[in-house]
Amino acid sequence: MSDYLAYPIREGKKSKLIVNQDLLKTWQELNITEQYLILLEVGVFWIAIDYGGVASFLSTFNTWMRLPQKRIKITKKNAGKFNLEHLETLTHLALLDLFGLVKLESGKPLPGKGWNITAIEKTPFGEAMMKVLICCFMSKGSSLKSHTNNTMIYGELQPLLQEYFSDYQHKFTSI
Numbered sequence: 001m002s003d004y005l006a007y008p009i010r011e012g013k014k015s016k017l018i019v020n021q022d023l024l025k026t027w028q029e030l031n032i033t034e035q036y037l038i039l040l041e042v043g044v045f046w047i048a049i050d051y052g053g054v055a056s057f058l059s060t061f062n063t064w065m066r067l068p069q070k071r072i073k074i075t076k077k078n079a080g081k082f083n084l085e086h087l088e089t090l091t092h093l094a095l096l097d098l099f100g101l102v103k104l105e106s107g108k109p110l111p112g113k114g115w116n117i118t119a120i121e122k123t124p125f126g127e128a129m130m131k132v133l134i135c136c137f138m139s140k141g142s143s144l145k146s147h148t149n150n151t152m153i154y155g156e157l158q159p160l161l162q163e164y165f166s167d168y169q170h171k172f173t174s175i
Contacts, residue, residue, distance in 0.1 A: 003023075004020065004023070005019065005020055005023045005024060005027060006018065006019045006020065007020075023172075026172060026173070027172060029170070030170055030172060031167055031169075031170075033165050033167035033168055034167065034168055034169070034170055034172070036099075037157075037158075037161055037165060037168050038155065038171075038172045039099075040099050040129075041155070041156065041157050043095045043098070043099060044060075044095075044133070059088060059092065060092045060095075060096075061130070061134065063082075063083070063089055063092045063093065063096075064092075064096065064101075064102075064122075064126075064130055066081065066082055066083075067082070067102065067120055067122055068122075069122065070121070071103075071119055071120070071121035072119065072120055072121070073118065073119050074117050074118055074119060074120065082120070084117055090115060090117075093117065093120070096126065099129075100123055100125050100126065100129075101122070101123060101125065101126030101129055101130060102120055102121060102122055102123060102126055103120070103121045103123055104117055104119070104120055105117070105118045105119035105120075106118060132161065132164050135160070136157050136160040136161065139160060155171035155172065155173070158171060
C-alpha cells in the first residue's frame, strides 16, 4: 500500500490510478480549511521539490511581486515583463490561480505557443495569504524537513498556519 492518496500503476499497455481507500477516508474526515491548507502546502512543496527547493519558493514570490496591484491585461508588449514564456513562471501562476491567490484569464491558445494568459489580477485573499506564506518561510526557511530531505511531509507548516487558521487542527498523515 502506498503512502500516497492515489498513485498510477501500469497493467500491460494501460495505466490506471489506484486510490488508497484508508487515506481517502482520512482525507474525507478533514474539514475544508484543513484540506485547502494541506493542498496549498503540497502545491508549494511540489514546486520546491521539482524546481529547486526554497529558491523556487522565492521565485514564486518574485513572480507574485512582479504582478501589479490591479488587473493587468497581457499584451505582446508587456508579456516579457512577467516571464510568461518560462514553464516555471506558468507553473507558479497556475498554482496561484488554483489556490485563489490570483485570477487568470485565458484566451485561445496561440499557434505554437500553447497557453495564452490574457489578464492577471491579484486577489484580496491572495494578498493576505502570500503574507502568511512569506512569514512561514521566513521563520522556517531552509530548515524545513521537506526541503532538507527532498520528500513531502504533510502538515509541516501547520504550527505556523494555525496562528492564522484556528480550524487547522488535524494533519493528513499516512496510516
